[in-house]
Amino acid sequence: MYLLSAAVCAAAALTTLTFAAPAQSTGQYAGTKIIRVPTGSQEQTDKLASLITTLGVPTWTSARVPHSHVDVQVSKDRLDSFHKALKEVSPYLDSQLITMHDDLAVSIAKEAEGMNSPxxxxxxxxxxxxxxxxxxxxxxxxxxxxxxxxxxxxxxxxxxxxxxxxxxxxxxxxxxxxxxxxxxxxxxxxxxxxxxxxxxxxxxxxxxxxxxxxxxxxxxxxxxxxxxxxxxxxxxxxxxxxxxxSSDRLWRKNRQPPPSGSTCYGRDINRNWAWQWGTGGxxxxxxxxxxxxxxxxxxxxxxxxxxxxxxxxxxxxxxxxxxxxxxxxxxxxxxxxxxxxxxxxxxxxxxxxxxxxxxxxxxxxxxxxxxxxxxxxxxxxxxxxxxxxxxxxxxxxxxxxxxxxxxxxxxxxxxxxxxxxxxxxxxxxxxxxxxxxx
Missing domain, CATH: 3.40.630.10 (Zn peptidases)
Known part of the structure; x- marks a missing residue:
């Protein structure tokens, strides 16, 4: 149910599954870290949410829950800017981080072990x-x-x-x-x-x-x-x-084509049910x-x-x-x-x-x-x-x-x-x- 706050928008043709770990995923996520950041007070939570939006880094959990945590997906090319921005939120945050996945591509490959045997x-x-x-x-x-x-x-x-x-x-x-x-x-x-x-x-x-x-x-x-x-x-x-x-291990939505004026595929099926639709969230x-x-x-x-x-x-x-x-x-x-x-x-x-x-x-x-x-x-x-x-x-x-x-x-x-x-x-x-x- 949890969201990625920054969407990856790409069109891809339906392909036959010939391997277990998506080659595209192991490549695109090489060096990517998943880092758990404590949200702390409401003020700190708001600052973190703003930081995440500014940097455009995806999150695996909500960034807006105080006194909890947010799991952040940080690619290797954004690590330095991410840590620098954290220090501006609080000088103590860096010492409180938990690394969930040190290299997401490696974790995806390990997850897929045993899938290749028919x-x-x-x-x-x-x-x-x-x-x-x-x-x-x-x-x-x-x-x-x-x-x-x-x-x-x-x-x-x-x-x-x-x-x-x-x-x-x-x-x-x-x-x-x-x-x-x-x-x-x-x-x-x-x-x-x-x-x-x-x-x-x-x-x-x-x-x-x-x-x-x-x-x-x-x-x-x-x-x-x-x-x-x-x-x-x-x-x-x-x-x-x-x-x-076949393509992206972290894809969430269905594969419905983009509406007019967009290039982004998919609808969140679990926001599409036709009762109290579109009332928030x-x-x-x-x-x-x-x-x-x-x-x-x-x-x-x-x-x-x-x-x-x-x-x-x-x-x-x-x-x-x-x-x-x-x-x-x-x-x-x-x-x-x-x-x-x-x-x-x-x-x-x-x-x-x-x-x-x-x-x-x-x-x-x-x-x-x-x-x-x-x-x-x-x-x-x-x-x-x-x-x-x-x-x-x-x-x-x-x-x-x-x-x-x-x-x-x-x-x-x-x-x-x-x-x-x-x-x-x-x-x-x-x-x-x-x-x-x-």
């Missing part, structure tokens, strides 16, 4: 836990979903939710119990709407695998799968995700990371995802739970994002569920989540999927987590060793929700 060679068409040892190509993610359905034919089938701008099918897995598909209230999970947030892809897949692999061995899991129909879409921004693997600039689009819901991905969501919500069985998985920051939040004063009608129930999810999430590895409504907890964000699911589709339980990457200091480029723990703690949180929804 998935089919290693897994022979059967889904298993070894999948979660590394990151994977877009094509292999599609194959994994097929293999889930093959491995668990009585409880899973591949489903689709329309197509992206470039014509890729938005693909997911439907998990169902003894009554068959389509007869129970829906639980819908989305991952990787922001293309660079790779950990969300694997976490949603790990939740799917855990539900299926434990169906016959755990009476508790069987009861959840028998009670709900699960629709899990690990990559709802397939064009952007493919672009992170999004940008009108096509070059901004949080560009909301020319009009409400003008991205093909919104049209596809909302149609699927509403079809389930308006069915006889209805929809009970919606979660949009993001990274990074360690949060678990509910509506609303569009306003910091508007409260969900079910706020008391949401607060209980958010805190319960956080407690369950913390149990395996001690990671602490901040909870609360999106706007009050992190920042204003209108046109979001959570607000739409709750406010328009009337899905009572609508949430968004921000997964790992903050406390570890890795941000968006999370080492493969973090995949399994991320999935395990998120699965514990999901199980709490399934056990306590009313």
């Amino acid at each position: 998935y089919r060679d290693a897994f022979a068409g059967l889904a298993n836990e070894a999948w979660f040892n590394s990151y994977h190509t877009y094509a292999d993610h599609l194959q994994f979903l097929k293999d889930l359905a093959t491995t668990f034919p009585n409880n899973a089938k591949v489903v689709t939710s329309g197509t992206s701008y470039e014509g890729r099918t938005i693909t997911g897995i439907n998990i169902y119990g003894s009554s068959g598909s389509g007869t129970k209230p829906a639980v819908i999970f989305h991952g990787t709407v922001h293309a660079r947030e790779w950990i969300g892809t694997l976490v949603t897949e790990q939740i799917a695998y855990s539900l299926l692999s434990n169906y016959t061995t755990s009476s508790t899991i069987k009861s959840y799968v028998d009670k709900y129909d699960f629709y899990i879409f690990p990559i709802v921004n397939p064009d952007g995700f493919a672009y992170t693997q 999004s940008s009108t600039s096509p070059c901004a990371e949080d560009y909301r689009g020319a009009s409400a819901g003008d991205s093909p991905e919104f049209k596809a995802l909302s149609a699927f969501l509403n079809a389930r919500a308006n069915s006889a069985a209805g929809a009970k739970l919606y979660i949009d998985f993001h990274a990074y920051g360690l949060y678990f939040m509910g509506p609303y994002g569009y306003s910091c004063t508007a409260n969900a009608a079910d706020k008391t129930e949401h607060t209980k569920m958010e805190q319960g999810f956080a407690a369950a999430f913390k149990a395996p590895y001690g990671k602490t989540l901040k909870t609360g409504p999106i706007c009050q907890t992190i920042y204003q964000a209108s046109g979001s999927s959570v607000d739409y699911a709750y406010g328009y589709s009337k899905i009572k339980y609508s949430f968004t987590p921000e997964l790992r990457g903050a406390s570890s200091g890795n941000g968006f480029v999370l080492p493969p060793a973090e995949i399994r723990p991320s999935g395990i703690e998120a699965y514990e949180g999901v199980k709490y929700l399934l056990a306590n929804m009313v």
Whole structure:
């Protein structure tokens, strides 16, 4: 969910993924450092925000939260000017910096280790836990979903939710119990709407695998799968995700062409949902990371995802739970994002569920989540999927987590060793929700 404050605007043709770490990324980010800077007082925070704007350096987190920190992306040609400017803000800041990535290109290359081996060679068409040892190509993610359905034919089938701008099918897995598909209230999970947030892809897949692999061995899991129909879409921004693997690892938006008068590609799908669209916390600039689009819901991905969501919500069985998985920051939040004063009608129930999810999430590895409504907890964000699911589709339980990457200091480029723990703690949180929804 976090933004880069300075957008990289470039047009690129759709390319075939023939390598794991994007050659362009390892080149363009050579020598780039990711530096965590404490924001301090409101006065110092304002000075830092002004400095970042003046220098035009991208940020991985908000630069406007006092008594916190901002993660700044500094290319090697701007390091000297960056450090000089910091001293003008405070002579003590330089000694308080934390280097998250000393060379971003090296970190991107390490992140991609294990991706070059073809998935089919290693897994022979059967889904298993070894999948979660590394990151994977877009094509292999599609194959994994097929293999889930093959491995668990009585409880899973591949489903689709329309197509992206470039014509890729938005693909997911439907998990169902003894009554068959389509007869129970829906639980819908989305991952990787922001293309660079790779950990969300694997976490949603790990939740799917855990539900299926434990169906016959755990009476508790069987009861959840028998009670709900699960629709899990690990990559709802397939064009952007493919672009992170072919061209720019840090790409966030979809790949929709620029509007008239601009050269900057992409819309932030999670500012494009057509409910309380454009009310704040999004940008009108096509070059901004949080560009909301020319009009409400003008991205093909919104049209596809909302149609699927509403079809389930308006069915006889209805929809009970919606979660949009993001990274990074360690949060678990509910509506609303569009306003910091508007409260969900079910706020008391949401607060209980958010805190319960956080407690369950913390149990395996001690990671602490901040909870609360999106706007009050992190920042204003209108046109979001959570607000739409709750406010328009009337899905009572609508949430968004921000997964790992903050406390570890890795941000968006999370080492493969973090995949399994991320999935395990998120699965514990999901199980709490399934056990306590009313």
